[in-house]
Structure formats: structure tokens, C-alpha cells
Amino acid sequence: MKTKSALIVLSFVVAIIAISSCKKENKTAPVRFLLTDKPADYDSVNVHIVAIRVQINHDDDSWIPINTKDSVYNLLDLQNGITTLIAQDTIPAGVLQQVRFILGDGNKVVVNGVSYPLDTPSAEESGLKVKIGQSLNETLNTFTLDFDVAQSISDENGTYKLHPVIQMR
Numbered sequence: 001m002k003t004k005s006a007l008i009v010l011s012f013v014v015a016i017i018a019i020s021s022c023k024k025e026n027k028t029a030p031v032r033f034l035l036t037d038k039p040a041d042y043d044s045v046n047v048h049i050v051a052i053r054v055q056i057n058h059d060d061d062s063w064i065p066i067n068t069k070d071s072v073y074n075l076l077d078l079q080n081g082i083t084t085l086i087a088q089d090t091i092p093a094g095v096l097q098q099v100r101f102i103l104g105d106g107n108k109v110v111v112n113g114v115s116y117p118l119d120t121p122s123a124e125e126s127g128l129k130v131k132i133g134q135s136l137n138e139t140l141n142t143f144t145l146d147f148d149v150a151q152s153i154s155d156e157n158g159t160y161k162l163h164p165v166i167q168m169r
Contacts, residue, residue: 027093029136031066033143034083036169037075040149043113045075047147047162048106052087053127056094056136063100064091072106075149083144095135099145100127109153109160118153119161130166144169 033052037045050070053063068087078084107118120128130145151165 027138028090029093029138029141030088030090031096031136031141031143032088033066033086033099033145035073035075035078035086036081036083036144036146037078038146038148038150039079040076040153042076042149042153043110044108045110045118045149045153046072046106046108047075047118048072048104049086049101050104051102051127053100053102054091054096055098055100056092056096066091070104072104075147078147091136093136093138096132096141096143099130099132099143101130102127107162111160116158116160119159121161121163128164128166130168132168134168 031054048071049068052066052068054066055061055063066087067089069085071086073084073086103120107120108115109118110116132143134141134143146167146169148165148167152162154161154163
């Protein structure tokens with residue numbers, strides 16, 4: 001009888017350990033990032049997005065790369081509710097603190113039919129950061145990043161500079 005009781009207790013302990021080990025799985029959250037733009041007075045504004053990285057939780061200084069399509073986007077094509085998918089992936093669950101855009105060298109602005117390089121200070125190295133501060137769900141998390149071109153580009157003696165103003169919607 002004691003053997004039977006010991007077997008039952010042992011089975012119960014093994015079951016509890018198995019259940020609690022399943023709960024320790026790392027949860028993930030699917031995310032996707034869309035890009036849109038507010039109207040501006042340029043012929044076109046082309047931004048070359050090479051990569052996107054995210055930072056989860058404040059206590060983690062690491063940046064997680066997101067599956068990103070390396071492309072040039074004319075921001076003026078993304079007005080009046082039009083969006084485009086720029087990245088989608090599954091990342092660890094937690095609080096999405098920041099998103100970092102790494103830009104390439106295909107950035108330009110066209111003014112009155114004339115194309116000018118768009119100077120993007122440090123965006124090709126450290127990237128453009130956007131603070132998010134939102135908890136991620138286990139279901140699809142969609143973030144629409146609204147690029148305000150009118151406020152983001154300045155003409156400094158014929159040199160056009162990008163100082164991005166990006167809001168999350």
C-alpha cells in the first residue's frame with residue numbers, strides 16, 4: 001500500500017514539474033510596421049530604409065533586428081490613409097520601448113523637378129529612433145508610423161536635411 005501511495009505522490013510531483021516547465025516558455029508577439037505620411041510641398045521624398053530594429057523593455061539595451069524589406073519609399077505616395085508594410089516579424093513579448101530605422105544612401109528630395117540628396121545625420125549608422133512604450137499582445141501588433149515630411153525636412157542653404165518627425169498611430 002505504501003508503494004502505491006508513494007507512486008501516486010511521485011506521479012503528482014512529476015506532473016506539477018512538467019506543467020510548470022511548460023509555463024516557462026518564452027512568449028512571443030507578432031509585430032508589423034506600416035509607414036504613412038502627412039502632406040508636404042515637395043515633388044517626392046525618397047527614404048531608403050535598410051533595416052529596422054526594436055528594443056523590448058527598459059532594462060534591456062539590446063536591439064532586435066526585424067525582418068525588413070530593404071527598399072526606397074516615396075513618402076508622398078503614402079498620404080491620405082495609404083500605408084505600406086515595411087517590416088514584419090515575431091519578437092519576444094514585453095513592452096516595445098523603441099523602434100530604430102537604419103537608412104541607406106538612397107535618400108533624396110525632389111523640389112520643382114530638381115533632385116537633391118537628403119542629408120540624414122547619423123541615420124545610416126545609429127538610425128532614427130522612435131519611442132513607442134507599448135505592451136505587446138500575443139496576437140498581431142500593428143504599428144503605423146506617420147512620417148511628417150513637412151516638419152522633417154529643412155533647407156539649409158541648398159542642403160536638404162532630414163530631422164524626422166514621426167508619430168505612432
